[in-house]
Amino acid sequence: MTFGVLQFPGSCDERDALAACERIGDARLVWHGDDDLGDVDAVVVPGGFSYGDYLRAGAIARFSPAMVAVERFAADGGPVLGICNGFQVLCEAGLLPGALLPNEGLRFVCRQVEVEVTSVDTAFTAACPAGQRLSIPVKHMSGRYFAPGDELDRLEAAGQVAFRYAPGQNPNGSARDIAGVASQGGNVVGLMPHPEHAVDALLGSDDGLRLFESLGVRASLAPAAS
Amino acid sequence: MKARVLIRPKEGILDPQGKAVERALPALGFDGVSQVRIGRLVELEADTTDGLDQLCEQLLANPLIEDYEIEWIDDGRATEDGGR
Numbered sequence: 030m031t032f033g034v035l036q037f038p039g040s041c042d043e044r045d046a047l048a049a050c051e052r053i054g055d056a057r058l059v060w061h062g063d064d065d066l067g068d069v070d071a072v073v074v075p076g077g078f079s080y081g082d083y084l085r086a087g088a089i090a091r092f093s094p095a096m097v098a099v100e101r102f103a104a105d106g107g108p109v110l111g112i113c114n115g116f117q118v119l120c121e122a123g124l125l126p127g128a129l130l131p132n133e134g135l136r137f138v139c140r141q142v143e144v145e146v147t148s149v150d151t152a153f154t155a156a157c158p159a160g161q162r163l164s165i166p167v168k169h170m171s172g173r174y175f176a177p178g179d180e181l182d183r184l185e186a187a188g189q190v191a192f193r194y195a196p197g198q199n200p201n202g203s204a205r206d207i208a209g210v211a212s213q214g215g216n217v218v219g220l221m222p223h224p225e226h227a228v229d230a231l232l233g234s235d236d237g238l239r240l241f242e243s244l245g246v247r248a249s250l251a252p253a254a255s
Numbered sequence: 256m257k258a259r260v261l262i263r264p265k266e267g268i269l270d271p272q273g274k275a276v277e278r279a280l281p282a283l284g285f286d287g288v289s290q291v292r293i294g295r296l297v298e299l300e301a302d303t304t305d306g307l308d309q310l311c312e313q314l315l316a317n318p319l320i321e322d323y324e325i326e327w328i329d330d331g332r333a334t335e336d337g338g339r
Binding site (some may be wrong): 085088089127128130131132133173177202 | 269
């Protein structure tokens with residue numbers, strides 16, 4: 030399993046993402062100007078402030094050559110994980126439904142939260158029992174998940190809500206406590222919490238590893254998924 | 256031609272920035288001000304009016320959460336055009 034971790038000007042979590050991926054397999058950085066992902070089995074779009082988050086978080090990064098390659102990779106069924114700013118980029122690119130708005134409280138939030146796995150039918154949750162709680166940190170300014178009400182109904186019915194903040198722990202005013210969503214095929218997943226910062230019990234939790242481990246589980250369950 | 260693109264949060268979407276400004280006003284002695292909403296203004300020059308709508312939909316605004324208006328400024332005469 031080889032992971033490609035994107036790196037934009039302004040990314041800041043790509044090293045932690047790389048280190049998290051390396052606990053599962055091989056990993057290497059993919060510069061935003063590269064229009065070829067090379068021989069990777071999965072892509073991580075990491076957190077940070079791509080292109081300074083100018084205009085809107087993630088708005089400009091989606092036009093980078095590497096993201097064009099990621100869109101092709103995702104269209105072919107390749108697993109793609111967007112974390113925080115990466116989630117914002119994937120929403121802006123239309124690979125995931127919805128948008129991320131400034132936090133309800135207008136404050137940057139940085140804390141450990143409990144996140145419930147609400148759909149196990151995605152590339153990055155297949156290793157989790159449904160309803161499992163993961164302790165993962167959030168750190169963001171624009172993490173309020175939004176989609177129109179009928180779209181939220183559709184996402185819930187289709188099992189595309191992958192993660193919710195545990196009751197009472199919604200840090201940003203996200204609609205229906207949604208912390209992360211998946212694409213229709215389940216191969217693209219985005220979330221605001223940072224699983225790559227929770228991969229070692231020494232740092233408080235290794236629950237984030239479940240997301241990365243899920244890739245192997247899903248591959249063995251559905252080898253022909255594409 | 257010059258254009259101004261006015262981008263604002265869609266109606267019904269909570270704008271915490273506007274709320275924060277609104278809450279600060281009474282402390283400064285400005286009473287009776289409500290419904291403060293904050294958007295952004297993009298000024299640009301374009302060779303043609305073609306394609307600016309697409310440019311707005313694909314980059315300047317996110318149509319899921321924002322509305323935009325394009326105002327063309329030609330020889331000092333402003334015209335409203337398109338937008339949503």
